[in-house]
Amino acid sequence: xxxxxxFIANRGEIAVRINRSATALxxxxxxxxxxxxxxxxAVGMATDAVCIGPAPAKASYLVADRIVAAxxxxxxxxxxxxxxxxxxxxxFAEAVETAGMVFVGxxxxxxxxxxxxxxxRAAAIAAGVPVVPGSDGLVADIAATIAAAETVGYPVMVxxxxxxxxxGIRIAETEEDLRRLAPQAQAEALAAFGDGGLYLERVxxxxxxxxxxxxxxxQRAVHCFERECSLQRRRQKVWEEAPAACLNAxxxxxxCASAVALAxxxxxxxxxxxxxxxxxxxxxxxxIEMNTRIQVEHPVTEMVTGIDLIEEMLxxxxxxxxxxxxxxxxxxxxxxxxxxxxxxxxxxxxxxxxVVGALSIPEGPDLRFDGMLYxxxxxxxxxxxxxxxxxxxxxxxxxxxxxxxxxxxETRIEGVKTTIxxxxxxxxxxxxxxxxxxxxxxxxxLASVQLAAE
Amino acid sequence: MSVIRSPLPGTFYxxxxxxxxxxxxxxxxxxxxxVIGLVEVMKSFMEVKAEVAGTVVRFLVDNEAPVTAGAVLVxxxx
Numbered sequence: 001x002x003x004x005x006x007f008i009a010n011r012g013e014i015a016v017r018i019n020r021s022a023t024a025l026x027x028x029x030x031x032x033x034x035x036x037x038x039x040x041x042a043v044g045m046a047t048d049a050v051c052i053g054p055a056p057a058k059a060s061y062l063v064a065d066r067i068v069a070a071x072x073x074x075x076x077x078x079x080x081x082x083x084x085x086x087x088x089x090x091x092f093a094e095a096v097e098t099a100g101m102v103f104v105g106x107x108x109x110x111x112x113x114x115x116x117x118x119x120x121r122a123a124a125i126a127a128g129v130p131v132v133p134g135s136d137g138l139v140a141d142i143a144a145t146i147a148a149a150e151t152v153g154y155p156v157m158v159x160x161x162x163x164x165x166x167x168g169i170r171i172a173e174t175e176e177d178l179r180r181l182a183p184q185a186q187a188e189a190l191a192a193f194g195d196g197g198l199y200l201e202r203v204x205x206x207x208x209x210x211x212x213x214x215x216x217x218x219q220r221a222v223h224c225f226e227r228e229c230s231l232q233r234r235r236q237k238v239w240e241e242a243p244a245a246c247l248n249a250x251x252x253x254x255x256c257a258s259a260v261a262l263a264x265x266x267x268x269x270x271x272x273x274x275x276x277x278x279x280x281x282x283x284x285x286x287x288i289e290m291n292t293r294i295q296v297e298h299p300v301t302e303m304v305t306g307i308d309l310i311e312e313m314l315x316x317x318x319x320x321x322x323x324x325x326x327x328x329x330x331x332x333x334x335x336x337x338x339x340x341x342x343x344x345x346x347x348x349x350x351x352x353x354x355v356v357g358a359l360s361i362p363e364g365p366d367l368r369f370d371g372m373l374y375x376x377x378x379x380x381x382x383x384x385x386x387x388x389x390x391x392x393x394x395x396x397x398x399x400x401x402x403x404x405x406x407x408x409x410e411t412r413i414e415g416v417k418t419t420i421x422x423x424x425x426x427x428x429x430x431x432x433x434x435x436x437x438x439x440x441x442x443x444x445x446l447a448s449v450q451l452a453a454e
Numbered sequence: 455m456s457v458i459r460s461p462l463p464g465t466f467y468x469x470x471x472x473x474x475x476x477x478x479x480x481x482x483x484x485x486x487x488x489v490i491g492l493v494e495v496m497k498s499f500m501e502v503k504a505e506v507a508g509t510v511v512r513f514l515v516d517n518e519a520p521v522t523a524g525a526v527l528v529x530x531x532x
Contacts, residue, residue, distance in 0.1 A: 036520075055520055056465065342496065351496035353463055381464040382520070385496040 002318035003027055003078045003102065007071035008042065010082025011061065013372045013388055014294070015042035018080050021310035030074040032067060034060035036380040041372045050074055055382045061085045064092040068099050078102040078317055080310075084384075087293040088115055104317040105270045106292050107218075113266065114290040124287040127265040129258045132277065132286040134201040145182050146175055148200045155205070158182050160189030161197040168192060171203055206438040207277040209237075210244045210285065212259035213301045215312050216268035217322040223256040224305050225331055227297055230437050231426065233349070238419075238442060239426060240297035240337045242304045245397050245435050246280055255285050260326075262287070271298075271313045280438075296339070296389070299370055303335035303393045333366075334400045335393040338408060338426075340371075341385040344417035353381040357414030362407045366393040379416065387418065397435065401427050425449060456506045458528045460521040464495035466502075468517040476517075478528070482510045490528055493521065508532055 005028040008018050015031060019042050022029050031046035036055035043049040050070045053060035061067075064086055071079050079096045081087040081104065090112040096103040105111070114120045124131050135148035138161060149156045149172070158181060160168025168189035172178035182198065190196035209232065213224040228244035229237040247255065259274040273291040278284075298309050307329065316322065343349040356377045361369045371388025379387070392407055394400035405427035408420050426432050429449075431441065460466065468476040468491050478490050489501045490510075508530030515527050 056518070350500075351462070351498050353495060381462065381495045383496065 002320070003314065005030065005047075005074070005076045005078075006104075006314070007067075007074060007076035007079045007101075008032060008046065008082070009061070009067050009071070009079055010085060010087075011037050011040060011042070011383065012386060013370050014082040014296075015040070016045065016372050017370055018042075018082060018310055019045045021308055022080070022314060025311060025314055027314070030071070030076055032061070032070060034382075036382050039377065041374060041377070048074060055380065057085065057383065064089065064095055067092075068095045068101075071096070071101060072099050076101060078104055078314075080104040080313070081293065083293050083296060088291070090115065102317050104313050106268055106272065110266055110268060111292045114272075114292050117289060120290055121287075123266055124262055127258075127262040129262045129287045130285060132201055132204065132288065135199045138197045138199050142179065142182060145198065145200065146178060149175065149178055152200050152202050155203040157201045157203050158185045158198055159201060160185060160193060160195070161199055162189055162193035162195035168198075204277045204279050204286065205281075206440065207279060208244070208246060208437070209275065209439050210247070210255070210278045211273045211275045211291075211295075212256050213298070213309070214259050214263045214268065214272050214274065215309070215316070215322060215324065216263050216270065216272070217316050217320075218267050218269040219264075220322050221260050221263035221268055222322065222324050222326045222329060223260050224301050224307055224309070224329055225256060226252065227300055229297060230439050231432070231442050232439055233442050233446065237297060238339055239423065239432075240300050240339075241397070241400075242300035242335050243331055244278070245334065246278070248283075251283055251285070258285075258287070262290070270316055271309050277439075296386070297337050299368060299389060299391045300335040300337045303366075303368065303391055304331050304333055305329055306332070333393050333395050334397040335391055336397075336400045336404050337389050337391045338404060338423040339389055339419065340387045340411075340413070340423075341419045342379055342387050342416045343385050343419055345419050345422040347417075349419075350417075351381070351385050352417040353379045353385075354416040355379070356416065358412060359414070360410070360412040361388075361390075362410040364407075366403060367391070367407050368393075373413065387413065387416075390423075398433065401433060422446075455511070456508055456530045456532065457526045458490055458502065458504055458506070458530065460493055460502065460515075460523060460525045460527050462493050462495045462500060463523045464493040464500075464521060466515045466517070466519055466521045466527060467492040467494065467499075468513065478510050480510050480512055484508050484510060484528075484530055502527060504530075506530065 028047040031049040086092040090108040093103040094108040139145040170181035170185045186196040208230045227242045229240045231239040368391040392404035511529040
């Protein structure tokens with residue numbers, strides 16, 4: 001291991017997770033923390049800890065200059081950004097490298113290129129990866145709009161290039177719809193944004209969210225198969241699985257190969273995730289964006305492949321070539337992660353910070369809990385509500401669901417309300433058990449069920 | 455004299471958005487149900503509503519300052 005001392009520029013469960021893998025690799029760790037996070041679990045685990053500012057993230061975890069200076073002053077030779085905060089901030093990655101340290105992630109120019117939706121789409125097209133069919137740039141007038149829709153295929157979404165917040169968007173099922181709706185979208189965009197430019201995109205109905213985990217060393221890349229994260233509330237993932245049970249072997253192979261092709265085409269370094277929409281009715285998948293960081297749901301991939309993704313990130317950051325060959329990476333069983341948030345599902349998912357009382361986390365074969373809790377810990381109200389992630393593996397998907405359900409029922413986190421009742425209901429829902437879900441499933445389902453009080 | 459307390463721990467905001475005027479200023483009348491500020495808790499924003507009427511004497515918590523649950527936010531004159 002070429003690295004010796006790692007600065008962890010994050011908090012919560014991912015800081016705990018990074019500390020573990022780094023320590024196992026023989027690295028010293030220096031944990032960053034805000035004034036509100038002095039009591040967090042990762043601070044006690046790390047070799048050293050440094051306060052980087054007041055409670056609000058914009059005064060601590062988001063202050064790039066101060067974090068770089070703190071890492072340098074603490075004698076670190078690398079910085080792991082975790083997820084969120086500065087993890088996908090190219091200027092931060094650049095500042096870390098300019099200060100003579102290694103950024104545990106891709107090169108700044110890769111973060112910049114893949115962070116721009118249009119540039120990422122262009123890179124995907126160049127690598128031969130399918131993207132959501134759309135018009136080739138802006139459509140000039142109604143005739144051009146109709147012509148583009150013929151090529152793209154109905155139903156189409158007419159979008160204002162300057163749009164936002166849902167304004168300037170119309171869905172047209174037919175040419176007749178489009179003739180009526182396109183001028184409306186244009187007028188709305190012109191009024192709201194002063195720019196009537198329109199483009200078209202195919203509507204993918206009842207799409208599933210599928211993402212491929214990749215690892216690259218700047219030259220070569222491998223995939224660690226895919227995850228399905230279709231159960232989302234307000235665009236936040238709630239429950240994640242690996243692999244995606246809806247894919248057949250042929251589609252899985254094509255999907256994962258496309259991710260490797262795109263990763264290699266941008267000389268990707270580190271761990272990354274390519275997100276796709278999957279249309280189950282046609283078996284087509286479409287690249288939507290790339291996340292250039294470790295993701296919250298990475299443990300499901302680790303559970304079915306046996307790979308420690310954080311360890312691989314650190315080895316690659318230390319300059320080792322990718323040590324995994326594609327043929328060494330295999331899938332064993334099925335894994336599911338339930339995100340346990342400090343929110344009250346019986347009360348509109350109201351956040352519920354508090355002091356952790358009695359705590360009991362189940363253990364057993366094929367169970368894992370990635371968390372940051374201990375009895376007496378006062379959960380600060382300043383950051384997100386993720387308390388931990390309960391992950392269960394089974395030989396089959398149903399076995400994984402049942403193991404997760406039993407573990408959830410046994411989990412006790414006194415003192416706060418959590419989303420465990422939501423996960424218990426999901427584990428019993430016929431649609432979830434049969435796997436008949438998509439990204440628009442969870443919110444209407446929530447509106448139709450009464451979640452049991454914890 | 456009566457007070458309005460924060461129902462949750464978090465960050466207190468006097469204004470609905472950074473570029474908008476505050477919900478209430480010193481000397482403003484407050485009716486029952488009026489929003490006097492926001493508390494941001496775990497990235498969600500909760501409105502703080504007055505349960506008593508009065509006139510704002512002063513705010514005890516600055517804009518964007520941390521608050522604990524039960525902390526007095528505003529003093530009202532009857």
